[in-house]
Amino acid sequence: MGATIDEIIDSLKRGQGKRVSDLVKMALEEGTDPQMILEDGFLAGMEQVADKFRKEEVGVPEILSVTRALERGVSTLRHYSGGRAKKEIGTVIIGTVKGDLHDIGKNLVKIMMESKNIRVIDLGVDVSPRRFLEEAVGSHAQIVCLSGIMPHSEEDMRAVVEEFEMKGIRDQFYFMVGGYFLTERQAKAIGADCYTEDACNCAEKACRYLNKKDRRKKNH
DSSP: OHHHHHHHHHHHHTTOHHHHHHHHHHHHHTTOOHHHIIIIIIIHHHHHHHHHHHTTSSOHHHHHHHHHHHHHHHHHHHHHHTTTOSOOOOEEEEEEBTTOOOOHHHHHHHHHHHHTTOEEEEOOSSBOHHHHHHHHHHTTOSEEEEEOOSTTHHHHHHHHHHHHHHTTOGGGSEEEEEOTTOOHHHHHHHTOSEEOSSHHHHHHHHHHHHHHSOOOOOOO
């Protein structure tokens, strides 16, 4: 089973979508736990790719290829393992803030959250504060998750929180922030409720929040 997981990581890094899909089916047939495929395969592989991207050892074309392979692998995993059969525990709005086109970290967080039966609405990259607000209100989300790795990301995240503050609805949402260069101190300056360093930790904290939260319907 370990060998198959290693092959999944290698094929993912090469952007070989069909091979990743075939290996996922093989791993499931071998009895590998879907969560292990997700965490030890997809997440580990993507973290290696993200590290190379930070070091500028791979470029955008390679990242796009890897992302497509990841999406195919995740789709196969859900299809053959009954991925999200359980009742969803809440809704998260996620996006990369205005002026930032990076989405590796965001995509990993999305995958990990969905694995915990959280409904995730992915707004993509370069998302304006207004769109975060409109989508959060319109979807009756409980959590707004902001991603960004640019030098100005802290300011852009703060602008999102301020958008909600100006509408008088800041306290109706739980704000989570993450990015390579953010710190706990910066998260507090942004006005976020939670800072996380990686996708697993982010998904765990979101899950804990949604499970303990007062789930009475709010008048958004």
